[in-house]
Amino acid sequence: xxxxxxxxxxxxxxxxxxxxxxxxxxxxxxxxxxxxxxxxxxxxxxxxxxxxxxxxxxxxxxxxxxxxxxxxxxxxxxxxxxxxxxxxxxxxxxxxxxxxxxxxxxxxxxxxxxxxxxxxxxxxxxxxxxxxxxxxxxxxxxxxxxxxxxxxxxxxxxxxxxxxxxxxxxxxxxxxxxxxxxxxxxxxxxxxxxxxxxxxxxxxxxxxxxxxxxxxxxxxxxxxxxxxxxxxxxxxxxxxxxxxxxxxxxxxxxxxxxxxxxxxxxxxxxxxxxxxxxxxxxxx
Amino acid sequence: xxxxxxxxxxxxxxxxxxxxxxxxxxxxxxxxxxxxxxxxxxxxxxxxxxxxxxxxxxxxxxxxxxxxxxxxxxxxxxxxxxxxxxxxxxxxxxxxxxxxxxxxxxxxxxxxxxxxxxxxxxxxxxxxxxxxxxxxxxxxxxxxxxxxxxxxxxxxxxxxxxxxxxxxxxxxxxxxxxxxxxxxxxxxxxxxxxxxxxxxxxxxxxxxxxxxxxxxxxxxxxxxxxxxxxxxxxxxxxxxxxxxxxxxxxxxxxxxxxxxxxxxxxxxxxxxxxxxxxxxxxxxxxxxxxxxxxxxxxxxxxxxxxxxxxxxxxxxxxxxxxxxxxxxxxxxxxxxxx
Numbered sequence: 001x002x003x004x005x006x007x008x009x010x011x012x013x014x015x016x017x018x019x020x021x022x023x024x025x026x027x028x029x030x031x032x033x034x035x036x037x038x039x040x041x042x043x044x045x046x047x048x049x050x051x052x053x054x055x056x057x058x059x060x061x062x063x064x065x066x067x068x069x070x071x072x073x074x075x076x077x078x079x080x081x082x083x084x085x086x087x088x089x090x091x092x093x094x095x096x097x098x099x100x101x102x103x104x105x106x107x108x109x110x111x112x113x114x115x116x117x118x119x120x121x122x123x124x125x126x127x128x129x130x131x132x133x134x135x136x137x138x139x140x141x142x143x144x145x146x147x148x149x150x151x152x153x154x155x156x157x158x159x160x161x162x163x164x165x166x167x168x169x170x171x172x173x174x175x176x177x178x179x180x181x182x183x184x185x186x187x188x189x190x191x192x193x194x195x196x197x198x199x200x201x202x203x204x205x206x207x208x209x210x211x212x213x214x215x216x217x218x219x220x221x222x223x224x225x226x227x228x229x230x231x232x233x234x235x236x237x238x239x240x241x242x243x244x245x246x247x248x249x250x251x252x253x254x255x256x257x258x259x260x261x262x263x264x265x266x267x268x269x270x271x272x273x274x275x276x277x278x279x280x281x282x283x284x
Numbered sequence: 285x286x287x288x289x290x291x292x293x294x295x296x297x298x299x300x301x302x303x304x305x306x307x308x309x310x311x312x313x314x315x316x317x318x319x320x321x322x323x324x325x326x327x328x329x330x331x332x333x334x335x336x337x338x339x340x341x342x343x344x345x346x347x348x349x350x351x352x353x354x355x356x357x358x359x360x361x362x363x364x365x366x367x368x369x370x371x372x373x374x375x376x377x378x379x380x381x382x383x384x385x386x387x388x389x390x391x392x393x394x395x396x397x398x399x400x401x402x403x404x405x406x407x408x409x410x411x412x413x414x415x416x417x418x419x420x421x422x423x424x425x426x427x428x429x430x431x432x433x434x435x436x437x438x439x440x441x442x443x444x445x446x447x448x449x450x451x452x453x454x455x456x457x458x459x460x461x462x463x464x465x466x467x468x469x470x471x472x473x474x475x476x477x478x479x480x481x482x483x484x485x486x487x488x489x490x491x492x493x494x495x496x497x498x499x500x501x502x503x504x505x506x507x508x509x510x511x512x513x514x515x516x517x518x519x520x521x522x523x524x525x526x527x528x529x530x531x532x533x534x535x536x537x538x539x540x541x542x543x544x545x546x547x548x549x550x551x552x553x554x555x556x557x558x559x560x561x562x563x564x565x566x567x568x569x570x571x572x573x574x575x576x577x578x579x580x581x582x583x584x585x586x587x588x589x590x591x592x593x594x595x596x597x598x599x600x601x602x603x604x605x606x607x608x609x610x611x612x613x614x615x616x617x618x619x620x621x622x
Contacts, residue, residue, distance in 0.1 A: 128325045186335055199317060270533075
């Protein structure tokens, strides 16, 4: 039986970063920094989502989808600011993320920003970016599901950071169909879906890998270089998603009949949000 | 927060991450990749299709109307064609458009296995429910949308359901689906509490409390690992939230109404049209009448998506919650609103 649509709305979460240690997965600087990359990439990335979705809003001819897009926009905006708080905390601990964030900002605001184009082409550029966002959201849903299940507390990970990641992951699972449905509603051409995934997948991996390397290099605690074998070891402990799983996930996005509602379970996300300290404190 | 708009194509990549005297290698490589996407976008103009209009309206007719308690009626809704209705799960609600055009949301309180009809129950408390009580009869056609859920039942339990008054409606179908559960049902008096007779067969799995029970009394049955599902008046929910640190599911409500507001005016750009904001509405509500494409989300002032700059100041406002005396000129040439 198809799941009835979930009403999407942002949650007014707040996090107190003051007690979060630099290596918040104890003894795992690499796993810490792989997950820290989210704080450097997502604020600008999610602001770009909000900007692009805001442009798509007037074109929507489906009231249900419009409400979902409005809920999505708010959730993404709150995610961006929550990760911004974690990025500011990194800076306060002596690891200033500005050089990396400036590049990310250039990517989303300049390279992927609005261009001075004739109206019909500008509209296609909007659709192209919506397809890119749908591809990226496929990964955020996969990672959201991963983080809901990852044995992070068994490894002694800081509870505030785990709550940030799981609340965020749960909302990604909650709204995992919205970007896909929006693209399908406004355009939906399959070649565009494939080409945007073909680029978004590798570029995201590259971006996150170089971000991890840069964080390890600039960590004032000098944890040593980022090594692939440390990543494999952390993945075996369940502290990082494994590459094979991500590749499989990429493949699953490609069939014409694919729809995000087929993977992941909303129930798991809903169950976490009922216990998340941040989401509970925000409930009104 | 808004990305700069209408920039010319980027001429260079950002500086190298490690201070080398050349533009960053990754971004230099991404430029032609994005240029290819732009070229493909130009090519895509030809075979673009119009966006289909999706109609979500579901016409139904009232096939039964019962008085369930003092001030509470239930309506049974069926499709005029006799077709099966869309499936739903416990915790779902319908958006109901009343004959006057008012829209209200009501929880489904019937049996999810019954695909032929929906049941909702309405307590008389305001304009919308007044219309349901006075003007909706057996045979009245209504238009509904949904079902959707903001209160899904998940997990194996144990579940402790806490209902206050008309808050029993989303809980009733949950009792059919859950296995390990207890219900605490509170109300002012038994005469005002709907569906007591339907709960009779559940025996001592249901505790009925009258008056205004305190949170500890509502939570007597909660144990570590219990998932609490609460639906009722906001003070009851706040008390439960303060006393219970385990899993708590509440239905999420719409933004609070504007109280003690002063009317003011929005001007859409210098020399643009002037939109009056009434005392009892938000600037967002007024702005959306003039510009349906306005971006917003939370309507409670925290998500920031509706922030608009004010012309000829460095000031900005969150149109969902901020109010300004007199008239403000909004900078709505911002491309994301065009």
